[in-house]
Amino acid sequence: MRPLRLTGAQVLLPDGLHETPLAFEGGLIVADGQGREVDLSGFLVLPGIVDIHGDGFERHLAPRRGAMKDMDGGLIAAEAEFAANGITTAVLAQFYSWEGGMRGPDFAVRVFGALERVRGATVTDLRAQLRFETPMLDAYDAVLDVIDAHRIGYVAFSDHLPHDALARGKRPPRLNGQALRIGRSPERHLEAMQAMHARMHEVPAAIERLTAALRARGVLMGSHDDRTAAERAAWQARGVAVCEFPETLEAAEAARAAGGVVVMGAPNVVRGGSHNGNVSAPDLVAMGLVDAIASDYHYPSLRAAAYLLADARLCDLAAAWRLVSGGPAAVLGLRDRGALTPGMRADLVVLDAATRRVAATLCAGRISYARGEAAARFMG
Structure with missing residues (x-):
């Protein structure tokens, strides 16, 4: 990877914008690099965006109902969207939920497997977050196995069960559409929700056991x-x-x-x-x-x-x-990462100073996205 030295741009340092050269080699920002010079006059250079939680990638995995065949290709397409928006580290927030379909356990396992396969083919740093639905008492052992098997480093806990409606004995809103999307009759889907709701008193103890196991593994945890x-x-x-x-x-x-x-x-x-x-x-x-x-x-x-x-x-x-x-x-x-200072990864986004649009994105000094005048300047 050839050293580069960016000049002419306004660079966002921890204390604000400065017109100062920014050099990097070997994927890291260096203090006095002397690589090939790229004139970025008229542009801003900022630290690459770190997206800590996003599920917009789902649109690439299933652009329409049933179109979920090429998981790897979908993630490659999602990376292009990350890069075009200045994202250099992306945490893919994947449900592990009773809701089924793209939020179901089987789909989650497929996503995590595909993510492991495509990492070597992507420039963006792609990471996984598992979003676990706590009412799933029968899934606690299985979800821990998935976390271990795929080395998931970030787990978020949520509960989207419509407790108010279930407690009043009413049919939850959107029941029919939700059931049909996952190939289940509305009656069976309602029965499954009612069964989970009836056992909510058991959930706190199950959460205690799971969070203790995840703490021991050093897994980052969040509540939703x-x-x-x-x-x-x-x-x-x-x-x-x-x-x-x-x-x-x-x-x-x-x-x-x-x-x-x-x-x-x-x-x-x-x-x-x-x-x-x-x-x-x-x-x-x-x-x-x-x-x-x-x-x-x-x-x-x-x-x-x-x-x-x-x-x-x-x-x-x-x-x-x-x-x-x-x-x-x-x-x-x-x-x-997260700052443009010597020793940090060369993760950065180049914005057009006039429009603030993303002109280029680099991850560890490698271009993941470039367009227009910025692309021409990087290519020399």
Whole structure:
């Protein structure tokens, strides 16, 4: 890999933008590199985006119902979307859920297997998160086996069972469509949900055993959609340090007070608030309660969210960008990325200074995406 020296661009360092050369060789940023010079006048160079939680890749694996044959090709296509949006590290948030279909255990195992096969063919650092639905009492042993077999380093716990409707003896909304999508009759699907709901009193003990096993393995753990301080405290006591997309200010404050970290969704920032009435991500950022911003379901929103926060003067650009780069890298324990300083991985995104569009993306000094004038300059 030939050394490169980028000149003429505004480079985002930890204290802000500076017009300074940026050199790298062997995949790492170096202090005084003398490689081939690439003039990037008119562009910005920022740390590569680290997406800590995103499920938008599903569109590439199953663009329409039943079209799930070429899993490897779907992940390769997903990588192209990551790169085109400046993402250099992508955590693929894959459900392991009673909902079945693309969220079912069998599909999850296929995704993890495909991810292992394509890693050598991708430039982007692709990682897996397993999103486990806690009401699945019969799956706790199996999910631990999957985590071990595929060396899953990040597990998130959630519960999307419609408890309110089930407790009132009502048919949950969207039951028919959900059942038919996974090839099950609505009646059988309802029976399965009712059976899980009836055993919820057994779930806390099962969670205790599973989280203890994952702590012993050094697995990062997160809870999803916390609403109350008590709920967050229970997760924190189990070693579940990451509070993903808290629905209330109370839960976010409780996470921070207990030494946990808070992850919010970029679409929430771009919209100016949650689409379903939950706490506003920009408000939490303004209060200093957010450690990282994730794509959630829309990869272009990461870059847009950082600039929206900076433009609104909720924080400066360096702090806003840290929420989509250095912050998530720190949560994941990836100390080698997230800043453009000597010794760090040469993970970076090049933006057109006038339009803020992604012009090029490099991972460990290798180009994963380049277009237009930036591509011409890199190619010499």
